[in-house]
Amino acid sequence: MxxxxxxxxxxxxxxxxxxxxxxxxxxxxxxxxxxxxxxxxxxxxxxxxxxxxxxxxxxxxxxxxxxxxxxxxxxxxxxxxxxxxxxxxxxxxxxxxxxxxxxxxxxxxxxxxxxxxxxxxxxxxxxxxxxxxxxxxxxxxxxxKPLGYDLKSSNAINDAVGEIFAEEQIYRIDHYLGKEPVQNLLALRFGNALFEPLWRREWVESIQITIAEELGVEARGDFYDNTGALRDMVQNHLLQLLSIVAMEPPHSMDSDSVRDEKLRVLRALKPIEPLEIGKVAVRGQYHSGVIRGTAVPAYATEHGVKPDSSTETFVALKVEIENWRWAGVPFFLRTGKRLADRVAEIVVNFRPVPHSALGASALRAGANRLVIRLQPNETIRLYCLAKQPGEGMNLASVHLDLAFDQFFREGQMEAYQRLLLDVIHGRLALFVRRDEQEAAWRWVEPILNEWQASHKPPKPYAAGTWGPAAASAMLAQHGTCWLEEEN
CATH class of the missing domain: 3.40.50.720 (NAD(P)-binding Rossmann-like Domain)
Structure with a gap:
């Protein structure tokens, strides 16, 4: 270019x-x-x-x-x-x-x-x-990021910056929006007749969005202990990915058309009532454990962290979107530090066929699924069922891969590279508009306030695991499980 x-x-x-x-x-x-x-x-x-x-x-x-x-x-x-x-x-x-x-x-x-x-x-x-x-x-x-500690402080920063720079001059960066699979998700949905008719409540059973880290707080203990996973990851990265997954087709790919549709999703998020938070929101904090053969300390003993800290290092949420396309479809969001693997992915679970002439194996888990892997290896994988070779109608889960590094000769562009070029060339579509940010804070704040008012400590989980058992139990109530648990 x-x-x-x-x-x-x-x-x-x-x-x-x-x-x-x-x-x-x-x-x-x-x-x-x-x-x-x-x-x-x-x-x-x-x-x-x-x-x-x-x-x-x-x-x-x-x-x-x-x-x-x-x-x-x-x-x-x-x-x-x-x-x-x-x-x-x-x-x-x-x-x-x-x-x-x-x-x-x-x-x-x-x-x-x-x-x-x-x-x-x-x-x-x-x-x-x-x-x-x-x-x-x-x-x-x-x-x-982070742009503020809550809605009030975020508005204070945006007000002050907005007095000096016009909104079209301000680029609020979220590097997950610059990742190649996120861009390809838009291409798959809006460029192909195959997916768009299926991208709705009639055919989607549930959606999972996970951002998991093996690392702890490293040298950021002072910062992280005053922030926590809900502010650090959910309010921005996870809700931005959610809005990309769930948005309606924009009029065009210009900046305001894309961001208008993302905003509609954020405004349609079903508010979580205080009495419901314990059922649909799990917060955890890692204790000592072993990751890839190396012992790691508990969060409370990390440098810069208060010994009696109640800051969460893990969050899992069940989210609903109150609109025509997604009503009744649960979105499960999850992020955490010191988990079993470093992975960021979006999992779209399609509904099984309503009646199987091929037997119960046609209803098996693992089929009818789209997995968009953001890191560490960026791929899009579609799972479906196929007949195993040999006698009888025995089905197996197979997958079709879009592995970017194998299909395209030119190298992939790293997220920050794409976003920095967009700033230089004045392209705003992949940056967060102020009203998007405000809508995300409005939805997150009641959860923050309830956790603070309840004085209940986060649920413990051992470093090197996938978080508190309560996160798995939350999905089990809906007859499903996290992707790694199924495998």
């Missing part, structure tokens, strides 16, 4: 973990692919922990290279990428320092992209400082 779109990409938090692991590697992949980034495009890193450009480039060489794909990596490509990078030393707590940034970029061509890879407490001060030196025009600003 060729582009003449010049840009100046300003990266706040330029020495941070997110910049090193995701943002700069994604920009490098776009750079070495050729033609995706304008030759005149510049990357300006902002930080205070290194002295000058030379020291920053050494930092990048040491901390970014390990996260870059070695396939096709050569020193000339790396050297030309480093040539794009400039550095400005700024203390973000000193608004007067922003004059140095203005002087450094005011003569650079193209759109300005300000990526705030910082803590949310710095979002508003940075925006005010940018406006004070006139850098809020001809600009786009990217906000990382």
């Amino acid at each position: 060729q582009t003449d779109s010049s840009f100046t990409f300003v990266l706040f938090g330029g020495t941070g973990d997110l910049s090193m692991r995701k943002i700069l590697p994604a920009l490098f992949e776009a750079h070495r692919a050729g033609g995706m980034l304008a030759d005149s495009g510049k990357i300006v890193a902002v930080a205070r922990h290194v002295a000058d450009r030379g020291e920053y480039l050494q930092w990048v060489d040491e901390h970014v290279k390990p996260h870059v794909s070695k396939k096709g990596l050569d020193e000339s490509a790396w050297a030309s990428f480093l040539a794009r990078i400039e550095f400005v030393k700024i203390d973000l707590g000193k608004p007067e320092d922003f004059t140095q940034l203005r002087d450094a970029i005011q003569d650079l061509p193209g759109i300005r992209v300000f990526y705030l890879a910082t803590g949310p407490s710095l979002f508003v001060p940075i925006c005010h400082a940018l406006a004070a030196v006139g850098l809020n025009t001809n600009a786009r600003i990217v906000l990382e």
Whole structure:
């Protein structure tokens, strides 16, 4: 893809973990692919922990290279990428320092992209400082999650940022929306006559959406203990995936058409009443256990975590959508840390045939299912029944694969790479609009409030398992189970 779109990409938090692991590697992949980034495009890193450009480039060489794909990596490509990078030393707590940034970029061509890879407490001060030196025009600003602690604090941030940047300048990023299988889900649904007639309550029995992590809180104990899994993962990632799965066909793939349909799903979520929360919401916290042969500590003993913490590291929810297409279909959402495997997937369970002339085996579990795997390997797999070779009508579950790395010669685009290119080119469809975010907070807040008011501790689960038994029991009440339990 060729582009003449010049840009100046300003990266706040330029020495941070997110910049090193995701943002700069994604920009490098776009750079070495050729033609995706304008030759005149510049990357300006902002930080205070290194002295000058030379020291920053050494930092990048040491901390970014390990996260870059070695396939096709050569020193000339790396050297030309480093040539794009400039550095400005700024203390973000000193608004007067922003004059140095203005002087450094005011003569650079193209759109300005300000990526705030910082803590949310710095979002508003940075925006005010940018406006004070006139850098809020001809600009786009990217906000990382979490955007607030609840609806009130989220609105406060959005109000403050919205006074400085127009809504069409604000890109609230959710990297799960940039993953290839999520894009292909839209293509499968809206580009093929096979799936759309089946994508409704008459033919779908239940849907599961799981984001599971093997890792614990790592070095983020202070942050995580004041956040928890419901705020960190459900309010944004899981509800965004849910809205993509359940949305109506948009008029077109332009940004507002797609986001209007996602918003309708979020507004149609059935409110969970306080008395029902214990039946349809499970919260857990990991204790010590073993993952892949390695003993790991309990959450309460992690660095930065209060010993008596009641913060949840696991959430499972039964969700319903009150609209014509999905009424009565349960959506089961699940996320957690220190689980048995690292996996993110969407499982669409279709209803069995109403009558089987082929015997009871035609009603077996494992058939009539679509599994969209987001990580670690990105695939879409359709399960159905076929006759086993040999005598008799014996059926077996088989699958049809869309394995992107095998079917398409060109390499897959990593989520952050796609989203950063969309920011540079002004494409908003894969970013969260403010009204979407507000609708998600409104639905989540009663659960948060009830958990806080009840003072009940999270249910314990051993690290290396799939979470509390109550999460499995919740599905069993509906005659189903999580995918890994069936296998």
